[in-house]
Amino acid sequence: SQTIHQWPATLVQPVGSPLSLECTVEGTSNPNLYWYRQAAGRGLQLLFYSVGIGQISSEVPQNLSASRPQDRQFILSSKKLLLSDSGFYLCAWRLAGGRETQYFGPGTRLLVL
Amino acid sequence: RKEVEQDPGPFNVPEGATVAFNCTYSNSASQSFFWYRQDCRKEPKLLMSVYSSGNEDGRFTAQLNRASQYISLLIRDSKLSDSATYLCVVTHTGGGNKLTFGTGTQLKVEL
Numbered sequence: 001s002q003t004i005h006q007w008p009a010t011l012v013q014p015v016g017s018p019l020s021l022e023c024t025v026e027g028t029s030n031p032n033l034y035w036y037r038q039a040a041g042r043g044l045q046l047l048f049y050s051v052g053i054g055q056i057s058s059e060v061p062q063n064l065s066a067s068r069p070q071d072r073q074f075i076l077s078s079k080k081l082l083l084s085d086s087g088f089y090l091c092a093w094r095l096a097g098g099r100e101t102q103y104f105g106p107g108t109r110l111l112v113l
Numbered sequence: 114r115k116e117v118e119q120d121p122g123p124f125n126v127p128e129g130a131t132v133a134f135n136c137t138y139s140n141s142a143s144q145s146f147f148w149y150r151q152d153c154r155k156e157p158k159l160l161m162s163v164y165s166s167g168n169e170d171g172r173f174t175a176q177l178n179r180a181s182q183y184i185s186l187l188i189r190d191s192k193l194s195d196s197a198t199y200l201c202v203v204t205h206t207g208g209g210n211k212l213t214f215g216t217g218t219q220l221k222v223e224l
Binding site for chain 2: 032042049090
């Protein structure tokens with residue numbers, strides 16, 4: 001069966017510091033991968049998605065970037081964090097093609113101070 | 114107008130009650146529909162898909178009305194453990210098959 005991992009689970013970072021969040025998926029090949037952010041009391045916002053290695057689509061202009069160096073690895077980064085980057089970051093995967101929905105990892109809770 | 118709209122609630126209901134949530138979507142090209150459940154400080158988890166003919170999974174019934182662009186979720190005999198936020202989700206084909214989430218409806222089941 002497929003599993004999705006995210007780390008770290010929680011992170012407290014100062015403003016202006018860099019960020020790297022990692023997501024890996026096991027038990028499947030060539031998944032579509034997604035990064036979402038959920039701000040406190042708000043809905044999920046899609047940040048990036050990828051349909052293959054090295055391919056990244058950005059949904060909203062922001063202070064973040066994403067990379068997919070391997071088939072089942074998806075990384076969210078920032079060079080300099082802003083206060084507004086605080087939130088709950090969720091990685092999700094789905095099988096490419098078909099009508100399958102997405103499955104989420106446990107998330108990383110980021111607090112920028 | 115938001116692409117997916119839900120009443121945020123909270124819906125406070127006694128144990129054993131029947132409760133219904135509604136959701137409307139604006140994009141008539143939406144292809145697939147789902148309900149997710151999100152517990153406090155946890156990731157969303159798929160509750161059930163929503164099919165045109167309507168579908169049932171135990172105490173949960175989901176219905177879709179394409180003409181009215183409306184989705185519903187009915188929970189019968191609600192349990193304390195049903196307390197959570199319920200997210201209405203629609204998806205479109207192409208472009209990575211992106212999901213669009215409603216902001217969720219909060220349910221609190223009380224003794």
